[in-house]
Amino acid sequence: MPRYIRSKRFGGTFFFTVTLRDRRSSVLVDHIDLLRDCVRHVKSKRPFDIIAWVVLPDHIHAIWRLPEGDNAFSIRWQLIKMLFTKKLKERMHDKESVWQGRFWEHEIKSDDDLRNHIHYCYLNPVKHGYVLSTRDWPYSSFHRDVKLGLFDIHWNGLLEVP
Template identity: 70%
Template sequence: MPNYIRSKRYGGTFFFTVTLKDRQSTALLDHIELLRESVRFTLTQKPFQIIAWVVLPDHIHAIWKLPESDNDFSLRWQMIKSRFTRKLRETKKYNLSPWQNRFWEHEIQSEEDLEAHIHYVYFNPVKHGYVTSIQDWPYSSVHRDVKRGVYCYQDFL
């Protein structure tokens, strides 16, 4: 088994894939408000900037920029996942954590790398066949970015 070492870079920008154990599950969309609340709570405790985010039924893709004095993205994911799990248990629909134990992370190396990963995040619902256009997927920060004038939906065709 490979010995994977996570980046320790302070203030870095990172792409993540976080998945559920059951890849047929729709728990993330079924309980999207619990997930949003878990992210909001984590942001108040351990701030970070959300560059891009998309939630699919069984996984999340996200790009975060950490504060210059911080490199602990693992703690942030732990906080999001544990709060979501705790809130899910309160619904009496889940007894065990729905999450895979680990997540995949990639340190963004350049502006081109960042743009490629943003495109990947926002296009992912189309790639998986959930919609034919990114503007039709409601669980994406692309709508925030279009509202802010950062992107147009046509940028992702």
């Protein structure tokens, strides 16, 4: 059986998929306020840039850029998951973590790779049938990127012909 080896690159850009143990759960969007607070808290203690982010009911896709000299994305995810679990337990009186034990990570290697993964994040709610258009999914950094002028609100992932 192959052994998965995480990237050790310092200051890199990475795509992540983080999932719940129960893939039928909607706890992430049901408690989006808690998730956002947990991410903000961890980000304040261990900074990173969020390039793209989409939260679906049962999983998250995210692209982070770590500071130069830092490769501790696993610690950041561990802290986010632990803090979210703790806050959720306080709110719901649940006894167990809702997360799968691990997460999937991919080191971004080029501008095309980055663009493809950003598009993957933003199209994921459409792919899963939650909405018909990226603009209709509220739990995504797509809306931030529209405000920044990086995407048009009507973007649908198709290549535009000049």
